[in-house]
Amino acid sequence: MTVSLITGTTSGLGLAIARVLVDRGDQVIAAVRDPDRATCLLPGVEARQLDLADLDSVRAFADALRVDHRHLDLLINNAGVMGMPRTLTAQGDELQFGVNHLGHFALTGLLLDLLTAGREPRVVTVSSNLHRKGVIRFDDLTGVTGYDPMAFYNQSKLANAVFGLELDRRLTAAGSPIRSVLAHPGFTRTNLQQAGTVGFNRLMLRISTPLIAQGPRQGALPILYAATNPSVHGGEFYGPSGPGELRGSPTLVEPSADARDAQLGKRLWAVSEQLTGVLYPLESRSR
Template identity: 60%
Template structure:
């Protein structure tokens, strides 16, 4: 019998369920938002630019979308977003940690953290830990953290997380995606040990055509990824969002799983369960990254 190949059409009815999606005004985040709203879900778009966010979802039913400001590199913004959700919503069913920055020149945030590590990992760490109470009150609650197949190319540079001793834009991007994978798995271990109803699931989109390759990268990297890579290799964002949509909505998903495309090299295709790298699975890496992240985000509370 031919195995069923999941698509967004297989998302169940989401009426009455709430989802928060970071980076939701474009690319994978917008594709995820549209697919969830099309099935009746209420989506809270967590975006840096509220005006752009509202424009992106102008065609969707207003009762299905709620656009709110969130800057993942700003502890005060994370606080305000989490406090606002707690004040306005009794629960949150799913958090999709989707936002990302790719390949900029070395940049430090006002807090002194390398930009990609801060935006892609630390901000999501802080946001997730702030929202666990709301999620615990949710129905089939999940945290979906979006990593990448390039996490397998990276090692955590715990002794130089700011790139002071050496920085390559894509090398630090790969490391931030490894941090996402380590975090998602460590969160699963901690939630399980605590008896929490919240499931932590990982997903990656393969190689998908989004604004990420051209908005953040520069020079030859921008030329290769944006102009040639997207045209020749990438799948549309709507398909790239399938793994995270599957992770967020499929009734059979359980904590600790990693969902990615089923095609060659996990670059494109339909959602399937894939295996993280050995470094992502390493429990010592998980413990160490968690401790580093707690110290780095202490101002968030």
């Protein structure tokens, strides 16, 4: 039985993904802030408490999981927040960068041993089409000198894409069996658009979402394809096939030039290690 862990399964994409994996017979671990809600929505799943905005919670989650599981076959880094007013995590990082990127960076690193022991193991990191608009502000990652909610969301989604590709480089260099794959859902109708966004951004999303967005089950397809299709290779990026990658069936898409920048990948990796304190147990075979 495939052991699959998904972050953020109580609504939207995560809930749609989890239902498909449960139906195909996976042992699904739901990593969520509210395990009781996850259990009600997804009977039979193993719901565990995880707060990606607190790195202490991430470490506690990984330690507890390691007690009960000897391997992990699939990790889907799905949970996220969007367009929030400037807020800091428990460790003082900007919330969107902290939850969307740093929490998943730490979680993946802390579970790498379980993934290595898995059967055809795979890490799928969920980015966004908006990663193409992102810029990583290394000189002001917390938004002290200037904060725009959507600009910092775009930054976090670029960080997801950079991380997924840099992880693939490092796994390949180490001869690891783990595949690191990226996916994005296009413009999908979830509560993400309204849960945190404020002001003009919230108004625009309220208008555009019913007109353009696809439903969560359709938006989940590129992520499920990246997670389950046997032909998928590490370093690939999947999204919708329609115009502007807004909606449609899964297809291979091209990440932005910044996402593919290996030097940016190394720099973000070093910063992420420093901010999380998580070092990946990977060594290049060429050393």
